[in-house]
Amino acid sequence: MNINRTARIASIIEKRRPLARKIEGVEANLKSLASALRNLEENRNQLLTRVDDANVIGQLKEIDFSTIQLSIATELEALGKLRVRFSRDTLNIGVVGRARQGKSRLLQSLTGLTAAEIPDGDRQHCTGVRSTIHHNPSVETHGEVWFYSERSFLDEVLSPYYEKLRLGAKPMTIQDFASQPLPPLPNDLRGFAEYGAMYEHLSGYHANLEKYRHLLREPSPRRIARDEIRQYVAQDNLAGERIYFNYLAVREVKIVCNFPNAEVGQIALVDMPGLGDTGIGDAERLVKTLGQDVDAVLFVRMPKSSGDYWADVDVRLYDTASTALVDLPLKLWSFMVLNQTGADSKNGDNSKNCQDLAGDIAKKHINVSEWAIANCANSEEANKVLDRVLEYLAANITALDQQYASSCQERLSQLQSAVKAELDKARNALGQAKQPAETAQFEVLFDQLWNNLTSGLEKLLRNLGTQIGEQDLDFKAEVEAAIETCRNDTGIPSSLEEIEVSRDREKSYEIAYNKYLNEIRAHLSQHFLSLDNGLKRSLDRVKFQVVEVLIEQGRLGGLTEARGGEFLGEIAEQLPEQLIPGQPSRLKFGFQILSEFMLSYRGMIQHRIRTCLNGLTPDKTTLKLSKSPNAQQVMVSLKTLHDEAVYECEKALGKLLCEPSQAAFAIVEEFLDRVLRAEGVKIEWRIFLNEERSTVWPCEFEQLGERTRLRREWLDAVERAAATNQSDSMQFLN
Known part of the structure; x- marks a missing residue:
């Protein structure tokens, strides 16, 4: 079982x-x-x-x-x-009782420990620290000590005394507590024995500070041997002499030992210091422990052999414990042990009184799951x-x-x-977000903006349409600059001697010639990469024109400080993915198309230029060297092929000078199709501008x-x- x-x-x-x-x-x-x-x-x-x-x-x-x-x-x-x-x-069982009720004797009987580890006594309070005793058959008996830090000692131990006894400002540091005398007890509290006893407790902390102060700086936990445990949990030695003060700095002690009943399983016993003393904070610590660290409570009560009854202090102890968990009535997880003593004990035979208290327990509303009469020793x-x-x-x-x-x-x-x-x-x-008058005003303003915006963009598109057949000046300037560079920076050897050196290195005029062709072609083609700059300026100019209309006629300038092409990207970013629920935003897509559109040399022109360079490709060139070539022939052939290539490139690029204008017209027309002409896009404009109305019309909607x-x-x-x-x-x- x-x-x-x-x-x-x-x-x-x-x-x-x-x-x-x-x-x-x-x-x-x-x-x-x-x-x-x-x-x-x-x-x-x-x-x-x-x-x-x-x-x-x-x-x-x-x-x-x-x-x-x-x-x-x-x-x-x-x-x-x-x-x-x-x-x-573990499942934790808390053992609770007033001082001198046999709680420590019960723990000794259950754990196999002695008075050297679990202090007991017949005079004053002996245990000073909460101990948790774990059953572990695999290790030797030892303890682990957790100390207060200086800060926690001030906050959790000393401060409650200063507050309860109204002693004024609390010490900010341990040195303040050590160097200054205790404030006197207020006059209106001096006549009360309980407050006087509490003050004596605080005086004990103050008078003996140097005997335990060093422990407040010690790291936790500290492992201690079995024979050291009493020095940290007790107030007196086995002879009953009050010589220990370490416990004043100790928050908790964990004791690990082998219980005599080896089949108890994963349990721990939590030993609370006996209540009934006048230390401030004892009851609060009891409630905290029971609420956080205990699964069941074992109350211990030892009736006097001379006659006893359930006193107010017993009821208060039960009531205090019952506040630990409001969600779980104490009667469901508590037990009462009536400690029976024999005629040979100092308490005498209390059997009859144990029975009497057992019979009266319900009348005092001390409700527990079970009660038992047992000799705790x-x-x-x-x-x-x-x-x-x-x-x-x-x-x-x-x-x-x-x-x-x-x-x-x-x-x-x-x-x-x-x-x-x-x-x-x-x-x-x-x-509500909008008032009827505001809605009407927005509709009027939106209608004006829509007319101005559509008119402005359509006018811009017509102007661009008239320029479809015209050469783009930005692109033309870049083409002319590139051709001029090609003519001035040919990559052709500068002298016949240089050709002779190359021939000697390659052991052949033909090999040297073919190598020069590849080098000149590569040198020439790189000059056309700069055409990207002209294409970019051309498209940026058109995007700027569109943005001008959007700002001046569409009143969108307040939505972002960006201008030019960056303006389009910023607006696209601000537009939500859906303006009409369930439909991807057509308006956002339109701004994204124009913002991301680029004209590039590689995409538009490069393939045409490469065809013009075939004469500089060894396998494709029509100008071959004679059977008895020399450096002069190599030089002339290279210049001839280079000039022909540049001429072909210039002729091919001349046919493309109108394409940037055509591309600009096409992308702007596509933009207008997306943002003005697509089904439902006007509704999207209305929704978007309604949200931004105070920015678009700041004066009207300030x-x-x-x-x-x-x-x-x-x-x-x-x-x-x-x-x-x-x-x-x-x-x-x-």
Whole structure:
């Protein structure tokens, strides 16, 4: 049965891990949502200073972000606890009780440890630090110590005393705490014993600081041997002498040992310092530990043999523990051990009083899953209690996890609904985007712009049409410059001696001649690459003319600072992929066509030039050397073929001087077909310009432009928040 239970516990732990990872994703999304809502809050605050519509101001103020942010913070805290619970490698049982109830004796019986590791005593409080005791049969008993840092010690240990006792400004550094005397207790608190005892606790931290201060700078964790453990968890030695102060700097100690009951499986016992002392923060630390690090609580209570009852302190302890998890009632994961002592113990025989308290436990509303009467100092009886607890957990922990997780998930769903409601308010807060009068004004202005734009572009196209048969002056100038360069920079050898050297190197006039042909052809052809410049200037001039019409007649200049061909690309970039839902934008396509259109030497002219250079190709030339050539013949032949090639190129290029004008007319006509004449394109212009109306007509829509910008920024912020509030992003349960 125990072996089966051990396997079930291991399976439960393994099944928890995927949930932990999902919860981590939900936490990240919640943080993103909080950030998006903070941005929206800032946007709302700016809007309130810029709008003058009382109705809009009222609607903006009705949006409640602060309550949502508090809810997100609450859910992040709850999810953090749940994630830690599902990430643990063990099922953790917390052992809780007031001082002198036998809690430490119970832990000793369950773990096989002694008073040297788990302090107990008959006088004052002995344990000073929370310890987590892990069962591991594979290692020797040892401890790992986590220390406070100086900063966390100031914030988590000292600050609560200063706040609770109203001692004024908290120390900013450990040196401040060490070098300055403690502020006196306020007069109105001096008459209360409880506050006086709390002040004495703080005085203990102050008076003994130099005995533990060095540990606040130590790295964590520190591994310690078994015989060192007591020095870090206890206040006194085995003789009861108060000589240890290390515990004041210790946040937590982990003890690893081999439990006597080897079949307990993957469990850990969490030992909390006994409550009932007057240290500030003990109850808060108890609640935090139970909420984050514990799967089940084992209360320990030792009735007095002389007579006892459930006191207010017992009820308060239970109530304090019950606040650890609001999503999981404490009665479902808590147990009570009534510590029975015999006549030979210092407490005497309390059997009857154990029965009496067991009978009255329900009347005090201390509701637990099970209760048991057992001698905590007896290993056999203690392990029977542990077996009962583990059996209960093995049978019920999955259902408890589900209940706990479901409560968190339900609250997340409620939070999502609350966020959606506020975002719906936000979407509608600024009212409708356009007023009827504004719509009418836009229609009039758009109609005027459309007439001017179409008229201007059609006029430009007609002008370009009259130039189809004319030579392009930019291209002609570049052609003339290239021909002149060809004539001046021939690549032909400069002297007969140079030819003779080449002949001697190649051992043949013919080989040297053919090599010169290839070199001269390559040299000549590179001079025509500059024709790209003329073609570019020609097309840029035409694009500039189109842009002038778009700016002057179409009023588009305010949409971008770019001009010329870059203007076309900028407008194409601004136009959305779809202006009419479900249809690729014809308008965008038209601007892209004209923006990206290029005239190039390689695409338009190069193939014609290559034909003119055939005479300079050895295999194609008609001018061969004689059977008895010399350097003079080589020189003359090269000059003749070069001149012929240049002549042929000049003649071929002369026939192309009108082509840039023809290409310009064709691309502008194509542009007009796309942006003016295509089906539905006028509707696209209307939609686009309506969105940009405050930029296109700034004087007419100045106030509207500001409202439109603010509205767009606001709605963008709303949609960013809505995107993080999707239902699937908040789900961690299937």
